[in-house]
Amino acid sequence: MSDQPLPAASAPGRAPREHPSQFSLFRERRFAPFFWTQFLGALNDNVFKVGFTSLVTYQTARFSGVDAKTAAFLISAIFILPFVLLSATSGQIADKYDKATLTRFVKTFEIAVMLIGGAGFVTHHAPLLYLCTLLMGVHSTLFGPVKYAYLPQHLDDRELVGGNGLFEMGTFVAILIGTIIGGAxxxxxxxxxxxxxxxxxxxxxxxxxxxxxxPASPSSQPELRINWNPITETWRNLALARENRTVFLSLLGISWLWFVGATFLTSFFSYAKDVLSADPDVVTVLLATFSLGIGTGSLLCERLSKRRVEIGLVPLGSIGISVFALDLYWASHGIAPTGRLIGVAEFLGHARHWRILADLFLLAMFGGFYSVPLYALIQSRCQPTHRARIIAANNILNAFFMIVSALMAIGLTSLGVSIPGLFAVTALLNVLVAAYIYSLVPEFLLRFVAWLLVHTFYRIRLVHAERIPEQGAAVLVCNHVSYVDAVVIMAESPRPIRFVMDYRIFRSPVAGWLFRHAKAIPIAPAHDDPAMLAKAYDACAQALAEGELVCIFPEGKITRDGELNTFRHGVTQILERTPVPVIPMALRGLWGSVFSRHADAHWPRPVNKGVMSRLTLAVAEPLEPGAATPEALQSIVAELRGARR
Structure with missing residues (x-):
């Protein structure tokens, strides 16, 4: 949508650029001009929409035939209508033509639109302003796929989350400034x-x-023939997005976030006037707080995700959204009307109002945790040749969800539901939608568990983690120290891993459910279940043939004394069928933790370890399959681990 952040994806074939921080991108022409173009577009959207909404809410008498209670929702619905009608066409255009040229065309069109909007403002002509709102929606529909397809051509893998976070931060700073300017x-x-x-x-x-x-951004598919029929092309784009299940469900997750965001943002004027008895300046404070929260969450994503696509932050974000939306409902309950509109100074003089601001800030911050990884995931996992059309599909879904949001808000408020009640309904719906999406794609929950573990119990030092390949098949081999070895490795891997795990783990209701949905491969000794053993080798061969990572713990069991057990021949059996590179790894520091089999390791404090224990994951150079004998692997892993267990 017009004021959505721009996710970045890798650019194949380009050597990674190293940056001391994401902010160094502002010094580069490949990033800065496009960032400021997007920033100014989001700023203008919000100056116009906030100014228009404020006028019709607080100066309704000047606009004949306008209902102040529903005007904000109507403006939102009109703005996003073009996304439903034109997104499919704009996605094709962005894939077919140079994105820099399209950017300049769209910005020229914006000037003409704002001349119409200016005429509507000075004449207080509501139909003209509604027309401008519609045309601004057209402008944003055309620009949306362009901006989402631009950065993947100019940023590499290590800049993915940082660039994405900067764009989301910039977008919501623009919303903040636009809100202040428009309201004032x-x-x-x-x-x-x-x-x-x-x-x-x-x-x-x-x-x-x-x-x-x-700078120039050549077409990704110049030979594309544009289908000008928006209905058939919309259906084709949605079908294209559904080809990758994780990508499509991520699109639904983003669209749901826009449902939630639209509900809150378009409610602020009525919330301030009817619930808080506050003037338009307080609306600016509410919107500014919300924008600062999103910007803060977006910038924190790079640090929390260690500059990679960390989808474990998505469940964390959805939990925070519901928790603080519900608290906002409780904080707003029972506020007595003053009979007059209070200003900012009087508003800030009440402790309850500070709780409201804290809820808005934290709700928005967790929204940043939710959205940044999802945008980056989509950009990194969809094909570059039709990336813009996938974004067009996203915009179609976003538009649909935002229209439903506006209709729900209009319907509930017409039935007498208060604005705080609307917040509570949205929070509860968020719980249901999140549970549904995570049940369909448990990868989100698994990454969340992994991320939570390594940020709660451990501080992890990585040694040559870049040796874990980001593409292509490989077998990872690691020592087996604790019950959470797989979770720790999963948390530090740049991509999903198929773990070969003892079949008895799958008997656990929770761990079994999680690892089954993570496509872990159960294995049993030949004397226990030869059929399961053969099936496990078949599954490993199929996974490697499909270019996946397979991780095996060749000791076959968790160590009972902290020392390495003898490596078995399972790796050899796998490599005989599918010769691929082997990556030896070693975990240090887990022995003696509560998750190990150390005799004195009892909850809550691991033996000889603090709450935040230090551990290391060290990765060796890849081995050719012929050199990866059990003896050679055990020697390398032992050397990697060293004396520390």
Whole structure:
């Protein structure tokens, strides 16, 4: 959508660039001009929409035939209607033509749109302003696939999350500034409408100027024949997105976030006026707090995810959204009307209002944790040749969800549900939707468990983790120290791993459910179940043939004394059928933890270890399959582990 953040994906064939931090991208032309073009576009969207909404909410008498209670929801619905009608076509255009050229065209169109909007402001002509809202939706529909397809051509893998976080941060800083400017201009007693018209036109001109410095971004599929039928192409784009189940469900997850966000953002004017008895300046404070929360969460994502696509943050984000949305409902319950509109100073003088601001900030921050990894996941796992059309499918779904959000809000408020009640309904729906998505793609929950473990109990030091291949088949071999070895390795891997695990683990209701859905491969000794053993080798061969990572613990059991058990010949059996590189690894520091078999390791404190224990995952150079004998692997793993267990 117009003010969504731009995810970045890897650019194949380009050597990774090293940066001290994500902010160093601002010094590079491949990033900065496009960032500021997007920033100014999001800023203008919000100056216009906030200014328009504020005027019709607090100066309803000047706009004939406008219902102040539903105006904000109607503006939102009109703005996103073009996403339903035109996203499929705009996705094809972005795949077919140079994105820099398209960017400049869209920014020129924005200038014309803002001339129409300016005329609507100065004449207080609601139909003209609704027309401008529709055209701004067209502008954003055209630009959406362009911006999502641009950065993957210019950023590499290590810049994925950082670039994504910067764009989301920049978007919501733009929302913050646009909210302040739009609200302040609309509140001006004499020339508010003229101020709004002038600011919107000036920002559009600035956006066109920055777009002139965007570097060339050649077409990803210049031979594409555009299907101008929006209905058939919309269906084709949705079918294209469904080819990758994880990508499609991630699209649904993002669209649900826009349902939640639209519900809250479009409710703030009525919430401030009818619940808090506050003036438009307080609306600005609420929107600013929400925007700062999103920006903070987005920037924290790079640190929390260690510069990779960490989808374990997605469940964390959804939990936080529901928790703080419900607390916002409770904090808003029972506020007595004052009979007058209070200003910012009086609003900030009440402790309950600070709780409301804290809930908004934290809700939005967890929204950042939720959205950044999902955008990056989609960009990293869909084919570059039709990336823009996948984004078009995303915009179609986003638009549909936001329209449903507006209709739900209008329907519930017309039935007498209060704005805080609307927040509570949204929070509870978020729980149901999150549970549904995570049940379909347990990879999110597994990564969340892994991320939570390594950020709660352990501080992990990685030694040459870049040797774990990001593409292609390989067998990972590691020592077996504890019950959480697989979870720790999973948390530090750049991609999913098929673990070969003792069949008895699958008898556990929780661990069994998680690892079954993670496609772990159960294995049994030949004397216990020869058929299961043969089936396990077949599954390993199929996984490797499909280019996946397979991890095996060749000791066959968790150590009881901290020392390595003798490596068995399972690795040899796997490599005889599918010769692939072998990556030896070693875990240090887990022996003696509560998850190990150390005799004195009892909860809650591991023996000789603090709550945040230090451990190391060391990775050796890949071995050719012929050199990966059990004896050679055990020697390498023992050397990697060293004296520390």
């Amino acid at each position: 201009a609309a509140a001006a007693p004499v020339h508010g409408a003229w101020l709004l018209a002038g600011v919107c036109l000036a920002v559009a001109l600035a956006g066109r100027a920055t777009s002139s410095r965007v």
